[in-house]
Amino acid sequence: MDTSHLFTAALRLQSPWKVGSVDFRDADGGRQELHIMIGFEPGARFHCPETGCREDACPVHDRRERVWRHLDFFRCKAFIHAVMPRVTCPEHGVRTVPAPWAGPGGGFTLLFEAWAVEMARHLPAGTLAGQLDETDTRLWRSxxxxxxxxRRLEGYMGVEAVDKAGKTEGRSDPLPKRTKYLWLRNGESLTELQVETKRNLTGQRLKTGRACRxxxxxxxICTDSRxxxxxxxxxxxxxxxxxxSRLEPMKDFARMIRRHFAEIVAYFGHPYANAVLEGADGVIRNVKRRARGFRDMDHSATMIYLTCGRLDLKAVTTT
Incomplete structure (x- = not known):
């Protein structure tokens, strides 16, 4: 198998597309670049690119050359060159045939963009751009x-925030010393010994025990109410x-519940808590700290959705 056929198979090109030539060229700094020339068979006809059009044998009207950055070939930057045909459709006129290896207007191949998007989850755009020897503007756009x-493929629902409150441990009585987490944890997270200790302390009429109840x-109520x-x-x-009660911390707790009573009750109609938001906030802070800030709010929003949106990127990057 010669080089052209090898790269045609590697790029998964389907007829009438094929690799015409592959060569290395000298670049700046003594480096070399791989350039892959893609063409199509003489006399080839193409499907009209308009959605829903049934014309599948449109003749070539003219051609325009384009270049895309591809995944590096070992440590050499790789580029795909192609003379893209414009076809004549009886219904829609002259239309440009899309490249099967690239998306519209990106300047990168689909494989390169899929890899860059995944790397953008973990690296600041400036760092990634430096490693790829590309401008961060082009990467941001992609x-x-x-x-x-x-995001358009996802369905988002609103999240109602529900305030959580703890209780304050009594400090005047030495008996409950070093028992803080017995009161803060739920029963299912305690060991048998801790459950027994908590039961004994509860019977001592401690303020902490009352506050815990x-x-x-x-x-x-939050667990059982429907x-x-x-x-x-x-x-x-x-x-x-x-x-x-005579427990000021618990009075403060009751006042807080009353201040947010409508929101808490609304939770039972739309049961979404803010725990996920708290976790996402930590991730967002880390992303901002890692990037040393963002150029504008659009870049910030993009990174927030990319890292916290649980987006199905495979649905839009899989070729």
């Missing part, structure tokens, strides 16, 4: 296009209990 396409009642109206009725009782 990454943003794929992120936008992936006050915390657990709203938690049970409708906003049920939660509305059940939440009033523990709030009254806390407000009539």
């Amino acid at each position: 990454v943003a296009r794929y992120v936008d396409e992936a 006050m915390r657990e009642v709203p938690q049970d 409708t906003p109206s049920e939660a509305w009725v059940r939440l009033h009782r523990p709030c009254s209990w806390m407000m009539h």
